[in-house]
Amino acid sequence: MEKPNRNWASKREKKAQRLEKISNLLNGKYVETEKIVEVMEKLIAPGDKVVLEGDNQKQASFLSESLEKVDAEKVNDLHLIMSSISRPEHLNIFEKGIASKIDFSYAGAQSLRVAQMIEDGTMKLGDIHTYLELYGRLFIDLIPNVVLVAADKADKDGNLYTGFNTEETPTIIEAAAFKDGIVIVQVNEVVDSLPRIDIPSDWVDVVVKADQPYQLEALFTRDPQNITELQILMAMMAIKGIYAEHGVQSLNHGIGFNTAAIELLLSTYGESLGLKGKIAKNWVLNPHPTMIPAIESGWVESIHSFGGEVGMEKYIAARPDVFFVGKDGTMRSNRTLSQAAGQYAIDMFIGSTLQLDYEGNSSTVTKGRLSGFGGAPNMGHNPGGRRHSTPAWQSLRDNDDPLGKGQKLVVQMVETYGSNKKPVFVEELDALAVQKQAGLANAPVMIYSEDTTHIVTEEGIAYLYKAKTKEERQAAIAAIGGVTPLGMTSTKESLDRLRAAGIVKLPEDLGIKRSEAKRSLLAAQTIDDLIEWSDGLYEPPMKFRTWS
């Protein structure tokens, strides 16, 4: 055997050399707040793969602002890996040449600028991912050289407390700490003794106290005041025609007002149908404030969360039977584990989208906006690896096939005309144009037709999983398409046939009168109602408060 002479610890040596360069700036694991730019210039090398923590909620904002300030002569051509591109400086970093390539999951508020920068070549796109997929790559082909993350508190030794918003911090750190990457953590506070340790100091290289607390967004708060009676009608249909029909016990809800309406109808409309204890017991969900009435009314057995939600801290701490709460009394969330559970262990994913094509493929990527999808592709597909069975899952089994199995319920809930006054049903998804524009290998579809089992509109429910052919599928969507161009193609004969086959149900087929869909059915009609339900434990952020 011929063996080349090789250094097998080259990454470790490089890391040691870089850390040596800041030895005069280190006090234990700590560096001074005002030295962080200098520290980054010495620890990050051109071309490095760098994970910058940007979750849905929590942002390593001090570190991202500092990264924007490094000298691009010293630090450039970085390959950034981010769950969520959310802050202006995330993109300024590219304009300054500090970074050149991005792999991400979600772009939200920055989606327009992301698309433009890719088109004009300022930013080279690696690819778009669902969260769990991006985390997986951190251990395979996107192993980071440096990670920049955020925690609530650290003790003198550098042990970390992440509190309610653990989110993806442990996963990112694990990918670096055990492959000779450098772990840099910003903390809000340095304390003598932590409430609990979320991440051991062994895993951490550098800790810096941020100049101000990390940015934290209340992304999952929906003000009940903005829920319309059309959304209430759709929610009633969903509860009766899907939750009750299939006996859905474990589930995830999307972020929109449609599902917020469902949350607020469980303890009123759901209760009147005698469904308590029969549906919607085990959740994988961020702590939505609109869940409070259902929790208080005893509907909810458990909620495991990806992250926290601003204002819900005290309420969660007081409800440990429901939420995942540590001995210290505060929640532990975990996006990786919650996504794994959301993929494999729940009966249903229900959410919303901006566009659906005539076959039922959906995308939130619309013209000029490369928004990505976050967790939807992971939770909104039928997981081919699933082997256990539940009544809801099994209710979708094709019994003609001896090797058949159940299917996850994946429900899209949309109004036929979106808030932009455009039809939600389009002949061709904008995703196809964006694919060309951004040079993507494949069209950025959020949820594929083959995975979509139900669509709910204000007109009715299409039980797509029952459709035998592509044509029948399209006819079913058209039948609930209202006065959109697709909807106008539906005939009375087609509708009658689909209703007879149970493929489409209208409100009257479900015994629901449109006139019953009133805001008075909501368990809470305002944020103040939610506060009252919570016994004053829920403390909404300023922007959601009313001052009467």
Add this chain to the structure above:
Amino acid sequence: MEKPNRNWASKREKKAQRLEKISNLLNGKYVETEKIVEVMEKLIAPGDKVVLEGDNQKQASFLSESLEKVDAEKVNDLHLIMSSISRPEHLNIFEKGIASKIDFSYAGAQSLRVAQMIEDGTMKLGDIHTYLELYGRLFIDLIPNVVLVAADKADKDGNLYTGFNTEETPTIIEAAAFKDGIVIVQVNEVVDSLPRIDIPSDWVDVVVKADQPYQLEALFTRDPQNITELQILMAMMAIKGIYAEHGVQSLNHGIGFNTAAIELLLSTYGESLGLKGKIAKNWVLNPHPTMIPAIESGWVESIHSFGGEVGMEKYIAARPDVFFVGKDGTMRSNRTLSQAAGQYAIDMFIGSTLQLDYEGNSSTVTKGRLSGFGGAPNMGHNPGGRRHSTPAWQSLRDNDDPLGKGQKLVVQMVETYGSNKKPVFVEELDALAVQKQAGLANAPVMIYSEDTTHIVTEEGIAYLYKAKTKEERQAAIAAIGGVTPLGMTSTKESLDRLRAAGIVKLPEDLGIKRSEAKRSLLAAQTIDDLIEWSDGLYEPPMKFRTWS
């Protein structure tokens, strides 16, 4: 709003009450070795959901032996949740009435007894899962009351070091520690100072020093001496016809001799084809000793591991550029993260099976044996949530569909007649009979036909993903079916047509001569060769050593 008066910390109070019962037995978090049965009788209540750590490799053997000794009058009707049913007492616990229900992933050596006990009602089966699916349920509808896990070392405070075999310990503990479950840990050793902290003591309730170190199996060690020339032929075909053909860069290998042969051919046959640096660079894999020559020859960029492998400790510690190794110099494995990566972030899964039906569905569940599947359903399916693209994945794209996307390569590598002298291709999987026998909702299929993209036998390769119809698929399998009943149905015309269409390739189509498939091609022909390749760092367990 009407709110019932409810105690929202009932689980916390129950936990405190139980811990109070052992307060006289506790010294800090420690209990004495000989008191563990008494401790379990006081901490575990009838009907509890209990996770007993049984990984592939590591077994919480002291705790499982102790659980068998509890008084079934006091502790009974438990719902056990286990990745792997591996030890006799795992089943004795059911015969004694201590446990009544099981949810699991893999049964291996105990598969016959598991099937019998389910049939005779001694054991009630929840369901069979792939690992990640079972972990997901720990946060949804199988939230544990008590977990019994194993670590290498603990310090006086109860911080844990899991060393090379971290496996699933952190995930199990997280599910209990943050939902007022009780965490009981057996350790091999109590030390003043740990090499590193894998799990903070905050997450742990009770630590006990085991009477002997936990059981650890070298499950992934394959002696090169047992690799046959037929397996070498198949390995050559796979390398040329699949790895090189599709440019497979990231992958997982199953546990068998077929894939061990591939590992041992990379630096010889693969090198002669000029494939170094082009294929098989990033792995999710346990530390297979048969990977040593490929690693030493510079083929391997990275390996992330589910668990460790006995005897590989020193070798891994000396190769931190390849393996995930902490600052302390020892590997950190993590089954949850490795399975997530294995699902979403690799080009190919390649493994073996006991039966394939004529459509390509496969199962390792055979008559009377309820073995489960471990990680295969997770890594061996085309993940519907995947959105990023790689050249290998993209090479399977259906270009006729504008919304088409790539596909994961899922390869089954089988000899047409198995070691039991029976045809591997069967008209009906035994899984269907076992389904009836065990009262399963669905047949226990390991990998479904729709996910299987290639089958390799000693006759050739069937590129199933290219088949347009079910009939063509079956014809392709028949064409490489040799002299099995299925193989005998193939005609020369069919074979010619399939070869012309590129759906089937024979060795000659790949430029491979059967006579070249010699054992001398293996980079290592014995365990001793592997030791030599490793510069003496690999220290195989006794049973694999030769004494000349």
